[in-house]
Amino acid sequence: MLFLKPYQFIMLFMAVGAFASNDISLNGNDWRLQQAQFVYQSGEQLSLPTYNDSNWLPAKVPGTVLEPYINAGFFPDPFFADNMNAIPDAFFSGNDFWYRKNITSITFKKNKRYFIEFKGINWKSDIYFNGKLVGSIEGAFQRASFEISGLLNPNGQNALAVLVHHIENWQPGKGKLTKKYLGAPTTNGDVSGLDSPAFLAASGWNWLPIVRGRNTGIWNDVTLTECENVSVKDPWISSELNLPDTTKAALTVRTSLKNHSDKVVTGTLKIEFDKVSLVYPITLNPGELKPIELLPTKFKELTIRNPKLWWPNGYGDQNLYKAKISFIQNNTVSDLQEFNFGIRKITSEVKNNILFLYCNGVRILVRGGNWGLPEAMLRCDSEGYDLRVRLHKEANFNMIRNWVGQTGHDHFYQACDKYGILIWDDFWLANPVDGPTPKDTTMFMNNVRDKIKWVRKHPSVALYCGRNEGLPPAELDAAMKEATKLLDGTRLYLSESADGVVTGLGPYDLRPIPWYFENRGQTFHSELGIIAFPEVESMKRMLPENKLWPINDMWAIHDYQWGRSEKFTKTIESRFGIPTDVADYSRRAQLLNYESAKAMFECLQSNQGSGVLLWMSQAAWPSMICQLYDHYFEYTASYFAVKKACRPIHVLFDPRNNEIRLANNTADALKKVKVKAILCDKNGNKISEQEGIIACNSGTAKTCFKLISYENKEIHFLKLEAKINDKEILDNFYWLENKESNCLDLNTIPEAEISIQNEIISDGETVVVNVNLENNTPNVSLLNKLKVKNNKGESVLPVFFSDNYISLLPGEKRSIRLNFDKKSSGSAYLLVEGWNHDPRLQKLFDN
Structure with missing residues (x-):
């Protein structure tokens, strides 16, 4: 095999494919980090194996430039109290940083080609290996692969240096609030939108402080890969069902093959999954990158009888097939890529200007939440993603919106595949009010195209969206739409998140329970605001003791927000009583958390609209708003209210007409469901007991009976039960406000051990x-x-x-x-x- 001499080295920049069986992870804690202004050598010198980096900080990859300084003790926990604001912003956000790693424990084979692959660096970067510049990367979500075969030292001493450039528009713009305080106005986003694709959320939002460093760093995986002359790039398998028939699936296999040599290469492409084994002869010209498409009309092996379908959570199992796609040359595997795929068909329909989603022919009642960031400093590994997505599955959710594309790890997509969570996948355009349009549209679209190439293999990805709460510029909108069509072609593209066939824009403050039934749950609503104040244990973890009570500016640092949070407190006081300390505040808040969160999804169950996505379902840092569970994974009452309200079969009380209703969101009709309602006064005395038997078709909600009239001078309690097939019992529980529209009587109910x-x-x-x-x-x-x-x-x-x-x-x-x-x-x-x-x-x- 012909290798390139160092002076003949040619940089190769390629999209990275699925996980290869021959990947060698370069992740770990053995990297070193230094701020660029303290480095006086060139990248060529820094990437020599002999360079002494002993005075650099130990660093972890994946990670950001701030984390090593926290780990080394230069700054206290930035998530506690006001510590984030004490970190010098200009030092981390306004400077470039060098990463460096010695590669000494890997044995390189003479007959292999080797590549360094990066899955994501924020924001731009220059890559050096063994004294040579091998290439650059632009955009936080751009993958890249660089061949290093001709630069390897045979003695095994090799080194990698990466210069990471900060975003250009890191300084807060005019009017941006840099430190929150009680009564301060909300200032979401910033001029950093000019630099997108980047981690726009790190510029600060009402649910997140300004993150020092703006998450600059090698935030995603770095791998060393090996192959022969030909590598397999971005393989994926799409499926087609001739609905309503699901007994046969037609699969299409797509990938690209790259010939890295200067000679013609002939070999075979091999596809394996389940009991299928298919080979296809291919010839590649020198240096050729050839797209490959294998259609079921030409290969009978790609027609699958009685496939095991992939379903969203609550509608069936999440069956996944493991695929192996390899290129074989001279009876030797040149490259092998492995990935999971699901057989399913997602379709959409617009009725009365409302978008409805279907999977495998069954209408999906979308229940889910928005993610802003998985974690404020991107410290989320595969276990962290699995946990967070599992919590959504356990809450009976079936969709997560990847808001403004801020989550980019493949671990997230893998977890959503595993747990049946559909992904509404945004690109990196914030609301025009929260950030300007990117100035480098070429870089932006390169990142868009690359993202499509690697996310399209995941069955969980349901749709793409161009911009949050506003139309993209016409040129970008057309380019994104065209890219999703050409590079995917199996999924819907929405230009924006809050208009047209979808709705959004909150409200973000809490409303009276009946308001939700009258005004929400009828459309596909992309953002419905929730507060979900945390339990007192978490308050004590995020705030110093002397700032726990009364409400003060330190609460504002942790997102106690002007407007919505103040209204939340006033509602607690008027509805449940005036808190006496932080523990009592949290205790009373859980009542409001529970009843409001439940109403947000029971209105959807009762109205049988298309879907509701909470703003937001999980916290990126210790916060007092926009979450179901908090940063520490302590639950709020909202989580279990939602878990109950989002059940596939649900019995509920609709306050508009005092009706007891049954909702069925399974694929099967319910024939005889016994529904019971028990009404008690504040002292536990039974006022009435009503029963009825009802049938309910798939994808519908039906009234069982009206709740009996009662005198509501004081609060009452309502217990509902639905017995299915004479065995499974679903329950629900309400406290019903008194005639003064409050629940202050709860403070005087008798003790109940x-x-x-x-x-x-x-x-x-x-x-x-x-x-x-x-x-x-x-x-x-x-x-x-x-x-x-x-x-x-x-x-x-x-x-x-x-x-x-x-x-x-x-x-x-x-x-x-x-x-x-x-x-x-x-x-x-x-x-x-x-x-x-x-x-x-x-x-x-x-x-």
Whole structure:
């Protein structure tokens, strides 16, 4: 095989493909970092194996330039108190940084070609290897591959240096609020939009501070790959179903093959998955990059009988096939790419100017949330993505919106494939009010095309969207639409997120419960605001003790926002009573969290619109707004309200006409469902019990009966049950406001002690506990929340609960299943807190 001499070296810039079986990860903690103004040597000198970087900081890749300084103790935890604002912004955001890594423990084979591949560097970068500049990358979401075969040192001493350039428009623009305080106006985004594609959210939003460094760094994976003369690029397999028939699927295989040599290469492309094995002879000219398309009309092997379909969460299993696509030359595998794919067909329909989505012919009631950033400093690995997406699956969600494209790790897409979470996938254009149009549209579109090439293989990707809350410039809009058509062609492209066949723009403050039923749940709504104030444990983790109470500017630092948060507090005070301290504030807030979050999705269930996406479903940092669970994975009551309201089959109370309704979002009709409603007064006395039997077709909601009229001088409690197939019982619970439109009577309901029994079902690596709760009093036991604590009284997190924030009628029993990682707990205790009983603590086990 002919290798290039160092002086003959030719830089090769290629799109990176799927994960290859011969990838060698260059991720890890053995990188070094230095700010560029303290480096006086050239990139050629820095990338020599003999360069001494001992005075540089240890760094982790993937990561950002801020993280090594935090880890080294130069600055305290930026997520605590006001520490982020104490970090010098210009040092991190207004300077370039050098990364460096010695590569010494890898044995290179003489008959192989080697490439350094980058999955993402923010913002622009220059790449040096063994004393030579091998290429540059532009845009935070652009992948790149550089051949280093001719530069390798045979003695095994090799070095890589990367100069990472900061965004040009890092300085806050006119009117940008750089530090939040009580009563301050909201200033989302900034002039950094000019530099997109970049991490625009890091410029600061109402849910995130200005992140020092703006997440500059090698934020995604770096790998060393090897191949023979030919490499396989961006393979994917699309599927077609002749609906409504799902017994046969027609698959199309697409990839590109690159001949890296200066000679003609003849070989075979091999496709393998399940029981299919298909070979296709191919000849490549010197240096040729050839797109390949294998159609089912020409290859009968690509017609699959009785395929195992991939479904969104709640509609069926997430069946995935493992594909292997390789190029074979002279009976030797030149390159092999492996990836998972799903057989499914996503279609759309516009009815009354409302977009509806279907999967495999079944209408999908879209329930989900927006992600701003997976984590404010991008410190999220494969386990972190799996956890976060699993939490969405457990909440009965089926969609995440990748807002402004700020999540770019393949681990996220893999987790969504695994858990059946559809992805609404944005490109990197914020609301025009929050950031200007990028000035380098060529760079922007290069990043767009590259993103399409690697995300299109994922069955979870449902649609692309050009801009958040506004039309892209006509030229960019047309280019993105054309790119999605040419490079994918199987998915819908929306120009913007909040107009046309979709709606959006909140509201972001909370509204009265009936308002949601009257005004939401009828369209495909991309952003519906939620507050979801955290539990007191998280407040104590994010704020110093002297700033916990009363409400002060430190709350504003953690997103207690002018307008919506102030209204939230006033609603707590008028509806549930005036808090006396931070613990009491959080305690009362959970009532508002629960009832408001549940209404946001019950209005969708009742109205049977197209979909609702919360703004937002998870927190990128310790925040007081826009979340279901917080940054520490402590739940709010909103999470379990949503988990209940988003069930595939759901029984609910619609306050518009005081109706008890049943919603069926499964693929099958329900024939005989027994529905019961029990109404009690504030003291737990039963006022009425109503029953009815109802049938409900797929994709519909139907009224069972009207709630009996009652005198509402005081609050009342409503318990609903739906019994399916004479066995499965779905429950729901409401506190109904009094005639003064408040729930202040909850402060005077009688105490209701409950009995608690726990049983350890499994105490292996994952502890599984069954908890039985019983209300032995004649009173209602309201909003019982279960938590797991260690022997220091700290929360064990995360814990997965089958249900939580549970209310019990007199004499009622409930069984709750929970599980958590044993390694995270040591000794473990079960804490049960309720609105109208004292906290109860039980030991689970000693470790």
